[in-house]
Amino acid sequence: MVLGPWWRKNWLRVVVHAAAWVPLVWLAAQYAQGAFLVDPVREMTTFTGKTALILLVLSLACTPISTVTGLKMVVRVRRALGLYALLYASVHFAIFIGLDYGFDLGLLGEAIFEQRFVIVGFAAGVILLLLGITSTRGWQRRLRRNWKRLHRLVYVAAVLAVAHFLWLTKDPQEPLRYAALVAGLLLLRLPPVRRAASRLRRRLASRLERKERREPEAVTAPR
Amino acid sequence: MIGGNVVKIHPSEITPEHIYLSRRRFLKGAAALAAATLAVAACGPEGSGPTAAPTAGPGLVSPSLPAPSAETDELGAALTSYEAITNYNNFYEFTTSKERVADLAKDFRTSPWEVQVGGLAGKPRVFGLEDLLEFEQEERIYRLRCVEAWSMVIPWVGFPLRRLLEEVEPLSGAQYVRFETLVDPEQMPGQERASFSWPYVEGLRLDEAMHDLTLLATGIYGKSLLPQNGAPVRLVVPWKYGFKSIKSIVKIDLVEEMPVSFWMASAPHEYGFYATVNPEVNHPRWSQATERRIGESGRMETLPFNGYAEEVAHLYEGMDLSQWY
Numbered sequence: 001m002v003l004g005p006w007w008r009k010n011w012l013r014v015v016v017h018a019a020a021w022v023p024l025v026w027l028a029a030q031y032a033q034g035a036f037l038v039d040p041v042r043e044m045t046t047f048t049g050k051t052a053l054i055l056l057v058l059s060l061a062c063t064p065i066s067t068v069t070g071l072k073m074v075v076r077v078r079r080a081l082g083l084y085a086l087l088y089a090s091v092h093f094a095i096f097i098g099l100d101y102g103f104d105l106g107l108l109g110e111a112i113f114e115q116r117f118v119i120v121g122f123a124a125g126v127i128l129l130l131l132g133i134t135s136t137r138g139w140q141r142r143l144r145r146n147w148k149r150l151h152r153l154v155y156v157a158a159v160l161a162v163a164h165f166l167w168l169t170k171d172p173q174e175p176l177r178y179a180a181l182v183a184g185l186l187l188l189r190l191p192p193v194r195r196a197a198s199r200l201r202r203r204l205a206s207r208l209e210r211k212e213r214r215e216p217e218a219v220t221a222p223r
Numbered sequence: 224m225i226g227g228n229v230v231k232i233h234p235s236e237i238t239p240e241h242i243y244l245s246r247r248r249f250l251k252g253a254a255a256l257a258a259a260t261l262a263v264a265a266c267g268p269e270g271s272g273p274t275a276a277p278t279a280g281p282g283l284v285s286p287s288l289p290a291p292s293a294e295t296d297e298l299g300a301a302l303t304s305y306e307a308i309t310n311y312n313n314f315y316e317f318t319t320s321k322e323r324v325a326d327l328a329k330d331f332r333t334s335p336w337e338v339q340v341g342g343l344a345g346k347p348r349v350f351g352l353e354d355l356l357e358f359e360q361e362e363r364i365y366r367l368r369c370v371e372a373w374s375m376v377i378p379w380v381g382f383p384l385r386r387l388l389e390e391v392e393p394l395s396g397a398q399y400v401r402f403e404t405l406v407d408p409e410q411m412p413g414q415e416r417a418s419f420s421w422p423y424v425e426g427l428r429l430d431e432a433m434h435d436l437t438l439l440a441t442g443i444y445g446k447s448l449l450p451q452n453g454a455p456v457r458l459v460v461p462w463k464y465g466f467k468s469i470k471s472i473v474k475i476d477l478v479e480e481m482p483v484s485f486w487m488a489s490a491p492h493e494y495g496f497y498a499t500v501n502p503e504v505n506h507p508r509w510s511q512a513t514e515r516r517i518g519e520s521g522r523m524e525t526l527p528f529n530g531y532a533e534e535v536a537h538l539y540e541g542m543d544l545s546q547w548y
Contacts, residue, residue, distance in 0.1 A: 038311035102521045171319045
């Protein structure tokens, strides 16, 4: 097949880019059809917020998944997932200020600064925006070592996003699931855990007697 | 999105049993009949017209069905559609998803049904649903304000709780009324969640319970309550947040001590006993200053006591409602 090698290298990126637009297209179609019958504002706010959180968690999961599986292509979709999280967070925010509050600045001021769930959500959004802007190669070069430090803020954004979810709901069950996921992913970033994970990968790899074994440096390489 | 708020209900073929009963009673008296014909748009919370006054609203022309006596509440706010009222429910006994309650509750058995009324009562007794429907049913158009900052305008059918309590003759020691929802995890899958302590319990101070606005509802839009709305009988206390209006009641007790409600037990620093609608007192985690009216776009300011201050503010004179939230 002509597209064989290219496809093998890039299929995950194609899938991620295609899949990430599905929720937005679906949302627009539902909205256009008037399918959100009862409380469209709440339904759309919840939907975009959850999508943003899921994409953010997936983006955070890339590094550990690649550490354990040794699949480098997983790391290659990390930035795209983060940027899509920013996209959905932006739509989420736009619905909040436009559809929900009708751009009423007086009400919005009170809504944003007097409710802690909004404050933390807003902060998470600002972090994502900052990371989105600096996600280019140019900024990577300009910031050098600081770029990595700056982009560790993504974990702060994830924690804030979970707190945002937790603080706005009467029923903590669902946000607590996300809290557990984010806590787990943070745990995986700890050096000892990380080393154990890559050891585990090597053991699995040798057990499976893979023909091509990657160098350990490549596996534990910083993002 | 929903645009206008014209009520569109297809008249049912079947007259709900409780309306049928109330109509029979109603037809006995010629005076009542005369009163009914005069009761046009008498929808104030204090002076509701009899349920059986048919008013020809759009799509509500069946003379056999008691249409809402008005298309708005006394403040001029349009009624929320029947569709929205019956498909957007907080009823954690079934699920925490508002959109899924209607489906999960559709096979809920509401007959036979009994409500034990007792405690500090001179004449405690068990009321079957048919006994409850013997009380004269009337329509009340009330705003419902959820603690989550959304609201609806609902044409309830029911009767003042006071009438039921007078039947059982409260004893002098009775200070509060305690309500309980059915516990039946087989029918109510949400009750299998151990993170909440079932049954759902609510309470009112006796004077709140005896207030004319406090309703035991058996219907909406002239139809029998559907399970998702708390069938067959629920409380409606329009000046308090929606969670006070306990659904599918099986037990009502007159008690001496302030009952601990479901939400007080679940999150004591967030939910108090009184829970009166108050734009000045925020929930610890979110603002109560504004609300979204279901079916409309944008936000509206929340009114003190949900717009019923004139009727109920005196009940709380001298009380600091930021303390007694």
